[in-house]
Every structure is written in C-alpha cells, then in structure tokens.
Amino acid sequence: MGRSSYAARIIIIALGLILAFIYIIIHLYNVQIVQHSILYPKAKKKYTAVKKNHGMRGQIYDKNGHLLVGNIPSINIRANPQLVGEKDKCRELAGFFARKLNIDPTIIFRRLATKTRKGRKICEVVIKNLVPLDEAEKIKEEVYDRKFKGIYFYDSVKRYYPKNELLANVLGFINMDQLKVVPVSGIEKAYNSLLSPIKTKASIFERSRKGIPLTYGYNKLAEGKSGKDIYLTISEPIQEIVEEELDKIMEQWKPKAAYAVMVNPKTGSILAMAQRPTFDPNNRLNMHPDAWRNRIVTDGLEPGSTMKPLVICKALDLGLVKPDTKFFCENGYWFYGGWPLRDTHSYSDIDVTTIVQKSSNIGTAKIALEMGEQRLYHLLRQYGFGQQTNIPFQPEATGILRKLKNWDKLSITRFPIGHGVLASPLQLIGAYTALANKGERMNLRIVDQIVDTETEDVYKYPVRSAGQIIENKWAVKQIIDMMKLATKQGGTAWRGSIPNYEVAGKTGTAQKWINGAYSHSKHFASFIGFVPADNPAFVLLVVVDEPRGSCYGGVVGGPAFRDISLKTLRYLDIPETKPTE
Amino acid sequence: MNLRARKSSVRRRKNKKNEKSLILYAGIYSFLLICLFSSVFGAALYFDGQSEKMNKRISTIDLNSYKLQREIQHLKIRLENLSRKDNIIFKIRQYHLGLQTPDPFQVVHLNVHGTNDYSGNKVVRRLAYNTR
Numbered sequence: 001m002g003r004s005s006y007a008a009r010i011i012i013i014a015l016g017l018i019l020a021f022i023y024i025i026i027h028l029y030n031v032q033i034v035q036h037s038i039l040y041p042k043a044k045k046k047y048t049a050v051k052k053n054h055g056m057r058g059q060i061y062d063k064n065g066h067l068l069v070g071n072i073p074s075i076n077i078r079a080n081p082q083l084v085g086e087k088d089k090c091r092e093l094a095g096f097f098a099r100k101l102n103i104d105p106t107i108i109f110r111r112l113a114t115k116t117r118k119g120r121k122i123c124e125v126v127i128k129n130l131v132p133l134d135e136a137e138k139i140k141e142e143v144y145d146r147k148f149k150g151i152y153f154y155d156s157v158k159r160y161y162p163k164n165e166l167l168a169n170v171l172g173f174i175n176m177d178q179l180k181v182v183p184v185s186g187i188e189k190a191y192n193s194l195l196s197p198i199k200t201k202a203s204i205f206e207r208s209r210k211g212i213p214l215t216y217g218y219n220k221l222a223e224g225k226s227g228k229d230i231y232l233t234i235s236e237p238i239q240e241i242v243e244e245e246l247d248k249i250m251e252q253w254k255p256k257a258a259y260a261v262m263v264n265p266k267t268g269s270i271l272a273m274a275q276r277p278t279f280d281p282n283n284r285l286n287m288h289p290d291a292w293r294n295r296i297v298t299d300g301l302e303p304g305s306t307m308k309p310l311v312i313c314k315a316l317d318l319g320l321v322k323p324d325t326k327f328f329c330e331n332g333y334w335f336y337g338g339w340p341l342r343d344t345h346s347y348s349d350i351d352v353t354t355i356v357q358k359s360s361n362i363g364t365a366k367i368a369l370e371m372g373e374q375r376l377y378h379l380l381r382q383y384g385f386g387q388q389t390n391i392p393f394q395p396e397a398t399g400i401l402r403k404l405k406n407w408d409k410l411s412i413t414r415f416p417i418g419h420g421v422l423a424s425p426l427q428l429i430g431a432y433t434a435l436a437n438k439g440e441r442m443n444l445r446i447v448d449q450i451v452d453t454e455t456e457d458v459y460k461y462p463v464r465s466a467g468q469i470i471e472n473k474w475a476v477k478q479i480i481d482m483m484k485l486a487t488k489q490g491g492t493a494w495r496g497s498i499p500n501y502e503v504a505g506k507t508g509t510a511q512k513w514i515n516g517a518y519s520h521s522k523h524f525a526s527f528i529g530f531v532p533a534d535n536p537a538f539v540l541l542v543v544v545d546e547p548r549g550s551c552y553g554g555v556v557g558g559p560a561f562r563d564i565s566l567k568t569l570r571y572l573d574i575p576e577t578k579p580t581e
Numbered sequence: 582m583n584l585r586a587r588k589s590s591v592r593r594r595k596n597k598k599n600e601k602s603l604i605l606y607a608g609i610y611s612f613l614l615i616c617l618f619s620s621v622f623g624a625a626l627y628f629d630g631q632s633e634k635m636n637k638r639i640s641t642i643d644l645n646s647y648k649l650q651r652e653i654q655h656l657k658i659r660l661e662n663l664s665r666k667d668n669i670i671f672k673i674r675q676y677h678l679g680l681q682t683p684d685p686f687q688v689v690h691l692n693v694h695g696t697n698d699y700s701g702n703k704v705v706r707r708l709a710y711n712t713r
Binding site: 244 | 655
C-alpha cells in the first residue's frame, strides 16, 4: 500500500466529514431560518401552557370588619367512568359517595356506569360540586387509602354567608348560571359591578416536560383581578340584637311581617336593618319568594301618628304655635270638609304639648290648618316623603305624596296625622333624623367604604346632609320634650320607656288600605324614637304588619323598641341620663 | 534485473513517519473535539437538571402557599361562623358560664371619677347584663 492510498483515504474521509458538516449547516439553516415561521408556533405550543386565572368575587363586611359574605374554598369531586371500573366497582363507589355526601346512590351509579354517550366515550362526570373543604379532604384521604381509581378533586370556591339568616334581606344572594354569576337581590345585586372580578385573562408560560412552569422561560403572566370588598355601615352585634327582638314579636303577635331599622342620626348611617320573614341564603331549597323581598325598601305604609311630631315641630319653628298654645279638640269628634275626624279619647281645650303626648288627631289637624297647604306640602317634601332615598337597592318604593294641585279639602287635616300618605320605613326614619339631629336631615347610607384588595385603595362614601329643615333649635328641643312626655306615664308611648334613659318616642297605628277602603281588622303598628333624647345615639323604628291580638303601636312596638334600645345602649356603652335611685 | 529505482529506506521511513504523525494529529484533534462537545453537552444537561430541580421546588412552594391561603380563608369563614350569636349562647349554656343579671345585693355601686352624665350627675355602671 502506497503513501498515496493513505492520503486518498484521509482526503475521502475528510471530504465526507465536510459534506456531512455542510449538510448539517444547510439543514440547520432550513429549520431555523427558512421554516422558522412554521415550526416556531408548533414548538411553542408544545412547551408552553395557557392557564386562565380567575379573580375572586369581592367580600362584604360590616363596619367593624366582620365578614358577612365571603368566598369559602370548596372542592368539586369528579370521576372518569373509563377508569373507575366495572359495575361492581361503580356500585361500591356510589355507595361510598352516597354515605359521605348524603346524595342519591342510584344517580351516582348511573353516572359512573355509563361509559359512552352517542358513540363517544364519557371522560368526566360530576359526583358533587362545591363540597366543603374539610369534608372533601377526609373523602380524599379515604379514596386514596381504598385505592379508588378515576376520582379527581378540583379546587373551587363557593359564595358563603357565615351568619346565615343575619341581614339576609339586605345582603341578598347570587345564583350560578353555568359558570356565570347572576346576582338576584340586595347588596350582591346593587354592587355587582364592583364585587365582580375583572374579566379573566390567560397566562402563557413555558413549562417543563412534567408541566411545571419554568420561571426563567417565556412568561406572559396575567393575574386575574379580584372584585372590590364592601364595608357596610351595619354593625353586626346591633343587627343581632334587633333580629332577636323581631323573632320575639313574630312569636308573640304572629304578624304577617315585622321590620326594624336603626340609624345614626348624625351621619345617616344605617346601623341595623332587619325584617321577618327572612331566609337562609346558604340553604335556599325551602325559601319562599315572599321571604327574600326587602320590605323595608319596597313596601310602603301609612305613617299614622308618627307623622305628628314632624309637622308640629315645623309649626313651632315657624312661630305659628307655642308649647302652651291651646286648641279646642271638639271633644273627640270633629266634622270638617264633609267628613268626621275622631280622637281615641275626648279632649276639649288642650295645649300643643298635650296634643303630642296624647296623640290627638284633631289637635294636630288644627295646627296644620294654621300652617297652610303650601307650607305643609313643602315641609313633607323636605322630609323626603314621595321621593326615593339614596339607598342603592332597586326597586325602591317612592311612596305616595300627592302633588299640591291634587289635594282636596281634607288633605291638610289628614296628611299631618299620617293618613293619605304612603311612606317607606326608610323615608320615615330618614325624616326623624331631622328631629334627632337638631333639625338637619341626613341622607341615609348603608355602604361605608369600598376597598380594592389589589391596590389597597379605600373609597369612602361621604356623609351628606339633606338640608336644614327646622331652623330654630329651640323648636327641636320643644318637640323632643313633648316626645319625652309621650314616653312617660299618661303618654301613648310609655311602654317604650327605658329605665335611667330619657327616650323621645312616638307610636303609630294605621289602618291598612285594602280594596279601596280602610280595613278595621288589619293595621300597621309602629313605634319610632331616639335615645338618649337630648343627644341621640340612634333613631329606631319598629313596624309590625297585621299583628294579632292588638293593633296599637305602643302595645306591639313599644316593648320591642325598649328591649332593642336597652341592649344597644349597653353595647355602645352610652352612659345613663338619669341616675339610679 | 530490476532497474526500477527504489526509494531509499531512509526516505521511506521518513514518509511513513509523516503519515503516522498526520493520523495522530487528526486523532488528537478529533478527540479534543469530542471532549469539547461532550463537556458542553454534559454541562448543558447538568444545568438543565439543576434548573428543573429549582423549578420543581418553586412550584412546590407555590402550591403550598396556595393551599395555605385556601386554608386561611376557610378558617376565617369558620371563625365568623362560630362567632354567631346562637353559637355563643349555646356555648354559654353548655359550659354554664356566668353571664346573668346579678341579684340586687350583688351589685356594687362605684363612685368613678370623671364619669358624669349630661346633667353632671355621677353615673353608675351595671357590672353584667342578661343574655337570655
């Protein structure tokens, strides 16, 4: 073998390697450059994953930060019929889940045993959705211990109301339509746009072959933005106190409904808002549609005698009358404008103080006549009657206050005694904030602040005045003194008096307007007042719809007013205004 | 007679030597190339493995954090649930806790400085209240 043959072989091998190298370069060029636009998306699809990040619905708290509506973690339990096994295994699984989850075993068995539908394999069936977390964890452990195959547990979240029936009519509730949240009533509906999370965005991230996200790789992460949290002006302990007393009213007087509202007169903040009947938003299977209507917002009632102090106070303010001005009360029967007006008792000459104390209809009507229609109408509008309040719930009753041009001769004598006017409980208590707040009416508010959990920004709802209705503080003091007398012995509201506290209260008993006439058997019994009278911590209204056994506001509403107020005063640590004897 | 010129043995040996050193150089060069590729490949594999381990750890921590957050949220709601008034009253009755209105002889009236009501009278505070 010659030298030339070695050289030739080396040259051939070298040429071969060079050709191979050139081929690799060309192929690389082809793959990386020429076919880049075709191959890159395919590769990216392989090594990236897309995940939708869901933000959470905002939560609702009371003014002290107690959670009223939240998102409780839960688990969806699903199964793959292809993997669970044959009928024996399906039966065993169905029995197991039926015991643990309290569901019908035949339904579960049918779902697990049906492997195909319309020629297609079924790969996932629902065992149960939204199982509580601790319950689901126990089931998971047992499933793993017993080596059941094809059972999967997915994280989920459920809307939960930890206080059950407490404030249910105000908070409202939501329904789920497929994966979409449908708010039905209350705060959940009124503030749905704030509570809802921002639309979910897709996260794209590079993953390893096991699917784990790679922190160094290509990432386009978009966190889902949660909804905002809402803080109400409601105080949970006070709400509990009010609801407990309403339960007693329901038990004692068996009415159609009962409700109570408590407001801070200085700010217009609603401290409690309760009604019966009510419902448990966590358990709506047996819920009656009548139970979830918010009657305090949607219903109207004739204020009855609770209207009197509002009108008489203005008459004092205008200087038309004084506390000792006397009026002849026609001995309890007065024929005016073609119709009789009666008092519950016969009175002759009584002063304004006694008119309020004894709740004389005739006396009040005569005071209103001094005022005149124009001023009376303007006053009632200033108090907020015939208009919606600022509460965000819809629908809200505007009540009925006829326009001045539609008044007849009787109107001026009937409206001041609370007849012929329809007012919602919110309008009535809103009007009384004027008497409790030195003549200045405050706009009602139920939401205190909104908090953005992502940015921690706080948006506070301002306290707003609805106007100074009574200019003269002396007039307010006079009417309060008169209302204090009403809660003492000899007054109609004595059952609402509280030991060691001065109470300014007024009862109301109004016949219901049914089928074009006033009913003699169906009434609204109400009691409204504020405590302590000279520096009120709150205004409280109690209304009972169709009580049985008695129809008088003082008898039905008075004791509830007293008990709620006493407990609330102790909770708020308000010092006694009268020393213990 | 063979008249073909024969290469001298010296030159033949020299040529053979040259051929051998060429092969040697090619071999060494190839070996070095192989070593280089192997080390780069090995390093890539090693770092890849390390980053996979770290990613796995990060993911595990993320998952634990997520689970803990869910647990915290769950406990918060359980806490609110248990602090309902009917639960509290049940516990008070169950454990016979003493939250009842005192008998009159049990009430001790204190003169506390600075706690006056609006009319300037000294205020007496109750020491307990009824939960029934």
